[in-house]
Amino acid sequence: MSPQVAAYWYVFLKGVGITLWISWLALILGGVVGLVIGLLRIAPWAIVRWAAIVYIEVFRSVPPLVLFFGCFYGLSFAMKLDLSPFSAATIALTLTASALMAEVVRAGIESVTRGQWEAALSQGMTYPQVFRYVIWPQAIRVMLPPSVGVYISTLKDSSLASIIGYVELTKSGLLVRESTGISFEVLLIIAILYFIINYSISLVGTALERRFKYVH
Amino acid sequence: MSTDPSSPVLRIEGLVKRYGPHLVIDGVDLDVAAGQVVVFVGPSGTGKSTLLRCVNGLEDIQGGRILFEGQPVLSRSSAIHAVRRRIGMIFQGFNLYPHLTALQNVTLAPVKVLGEPAKDVEERARGLFRKVRLEHRAHAFPSQLSGGEQQRVAIARALAMNPHLLMFDEPTSALDPETVGDVLAVMEDLAREGRTMLVVTHEIGFARHVGDRMIFMDGGKIVEDRPPEEMIASPENPRTRQFLGSILHH
Ligand SMILES: Nc1ncnc2c1ncn2[C@@H]1O[C@H](COP(=O)(O)OP(=O)(O)O)[C@@H](O)[C@H]1O
Numbered sequence: 440m441s442p443q444v445a446a447y448w449y450v451f452l453k454g455v456g457i458t459l460w461i462s463w464l465a466l467i468l469g470g471v472v473g474l475v476i477g478l479l480r481i482a483p484w485a486i487v488r489w490a491a492i493v494y495i496e497v498f499r500s501v502p503p504l505v506l507f508f509g510c511f512y513g514l515s516f517a518m519k520l521d522l523s524p525f526s527a528a529t530i531a532l533t534l535t536a537s538a539l540m541a542e543v544v545r546a547g548i549e550s551v552t553r554g555q556w557e558a559a560l561s562q563g564m565t566y567p568q569v570f571r572y573v574i575w576p577q578a579i580r581v582m583l584p585p586s587v588g589v590y591i592s593t594l595k596d597s598s599l600a601s602i603i604g605y606v607e608l609t610k611s612g613l614l615v616r617e618s619t620g621i622s623f624e625v626l627l628i629i630a631i632l633y634f635i636i637n638y639s640i641s642l643v644g645t646a647l648e649r650r651f652k653y654v655h
Numbered sequence: 656m657s658t659d660p661s662s663p664v665l666r667i668e669g670l671v672k673r674y675g676p677h678l679v680i681d682g683v684d685l686d687v688a689a690g691q692v693v694v695f696v697g698p699s700g701t702g703k704s705t706l707l708r709c710v711n712g713l714e715d716i717q718g719g720r721i722l723f724e725g726q727p728v729l730s731r732s733s734a735i736h737a738v739r740r741r742i743g744m745i746f747q748g749f750n751l752y753p754h755l756t757a758l759q760n761v762t763l764a765p766v767k768v769l770g771e772p773a774k775d776v777e778e779r780a781r782g783l784f785r786k787v788r789l790e791h792r793a794h795a796f797p798s799q800l801s802g803g804e805q806q807r808v809a810i811a812r813a814l815a816m817n818p819h820l821l822m823f824d825e826p827t828s829a830l831d832p833e834t835v836g837d838v839l840a841v842m843e844d845l846a847r848e849g850r851t852m853l854v855v856t857h858e859i860g861f862a863r864h865v866g867d868r869m870i871f872m873d874g875g876k877i878v879e880d881r882p883p884e885e886m887i888a889s890p891e892n893p894r895t896r897q898f899l900g901s902i903l904h905h
């Protein structure tokens with residue numbers, strides 16, 4: 440590594456920290472919203488299901504870049520909100536992550552067989568009890584691997600926040616490139632850092648998955 | 656809540672169940688007295704499972720009524736949970752909770768639903784594991800148990816709620832032949848204890864030795880309802896005769 444670039448190590452480090460932070464925040468918020476939407480998606484009322492489907496399909500198919508612009512300029516304009524790049528980026532990432540998580544939640548719950556509901560109901564459990572003690576603990580095991588995928592994709596999407604001026608890892612790198620005038624090496628470092636982060640998340644995910652497996 | 660001891664545990668009057676236009680239970684009347692073991696037989700698709708599922712309100716009904724210990728069973732009322740707590744159900748596919756050990760399968764509902772202290776429930780569960788002859792398997796997960804063992808855990812799980820009625824829907828149909836006997840032996844013990852049981856099964860030997868009544872169902876109706884010995888020896892209805900012939904001789 441050339442000394443000019445190496446001198447900016449703390450900029451990269453801070454970028455990594457911010458990227459991890461905002462994607463984690465979006466995953467948590469997206470997880471909570473996604474859980475609600477995912478439950479509405481399988482609600483017994485058709486109109487509620489439809490509303491959830493619309494939400495999921497819209498935010499799953501609108502490109503993240505459009506959401507970033509929409510949140511940063513659109514929301515500011517339409518609602519007279521003065522959103523910081525951080526807030527706009529968090530909202531945009533959360534919208535996509537929640538749509539993806541809603542599908543993960545739905546698939547997880549639907550993976551639990553009807554017989555489980557019937558056994559639990561026949562023991563006199565109420566619907567919330569069946570859900571909490573029987574369905575959810577099984578669904579969450581199914582949800583884990585795809586959730587890791589959602590986190591990784593959220594983390595990659597977060598690089599787009601650089602466009603609205605939020606200084607995460609990509610933007611940090613671009614700033615270093617500007618000050619040093621060294622392009623290839625800086626981009627390579629950014630790529631390697633993303634790879635290390637995402638690969639580590641994959642490994643943690645695999646380890647968690649193994650721990651969560653039933654005994655066989 | 657307690658009822659006159661001479662009144663039936665279960666009374667079914669003119670029960671009608673449809674799935675859309677499809678009539679599945681076509682006017683069934685049935686009284687089951689305390690301590691009776693009623694065995695249901697009949698070709699598949701004649702509504703035996705559906706009948707059991709109506710009794711604990713897993714299905715809504717389109718006509719007639721069901722009284723359990725004098726109370727109407729209404730699948731959509733909030734009272735249905737209290738009814739189900741007093742009716743144990745054993746399924747063909749066991750339906751154990753795979754994320755819990757055998758012991759936890761048995762203790763879950765008494766603790767969470769009945770709100771009993773975990774210590775007491777565990778104590779009782781140990782007794783139940785002895786009763787179903789699985790004391791050594793209490794800490795295994797369902798996936799580590801054979802089909803026969805899983806079904807006996809399912810029986811223990813039902814018993815843990817201290818039910819007043821036990822319903823078995825083809826409890827041995829999914830089992831390897833060599834484990835069928837263990838499950839039937841446990842069911843026979845329960846019958847000898849004087850428990851009230853509804854059992855859908857093709858095990859004619861069990862019906863003969865353990866059943867008080869044998870009911871032949873066909874086309875959503877009760878065709879014949881007699882003591883098992885009699886029905887097996889001399890079925891009155893031609894359809895009963897044909898059906899029993901088909902399961903006795905193969
Ligand atoms: N959920 C359902 N929806 C529609 N039809 C059903 C459903 N469950 C059962 N049936 C139909 O009801 C009839 C009786 O089924 P069932 O009670 O399972 O019969 P049995 O237990 O005697 O074999 C069958 O024709 C079956 O196809």
Ligand SMILES: [Mg+2]
Pocket residue numbers: 700703704705824825
């Ligand atoms: Mg059946």
